[in-house]
Amino acid sequence: MRQLFWLAIALTQAASVSAQTSECLLMTVAIDRLACYDKAYPPVKATPEQALKQKNRTIDQSLAEDERIKKAMRPICKNC
Incomplete structure (x- = not known):
């Protein structure tokens, strides 16, 4: 109901x-x-705290993706 x-x-x-x-x-x-x-x-107006959290989340996602790509590239490029 x-x-x-x-x-x-x-x-x-x-x-x-x-x-x-x-x-x-x-x-x-x-x-x-x-x-x-x-x-x-x-x-929708974001507060400064929300904007900072979103920025940090974006940075964290970028760093995680960079790390994943580095791990994938290790077997291909040993001295990179």
């Missing part, structure tokens, strides 16, 4: 966003259309 309730809520939210989006499509002036989309999908 709970799942049905949440499904109904999700569908009504999707329908309202869809209606806002279709209104945006009908606008011919580009600036007005962009303003309409900004209202429909407001930008």
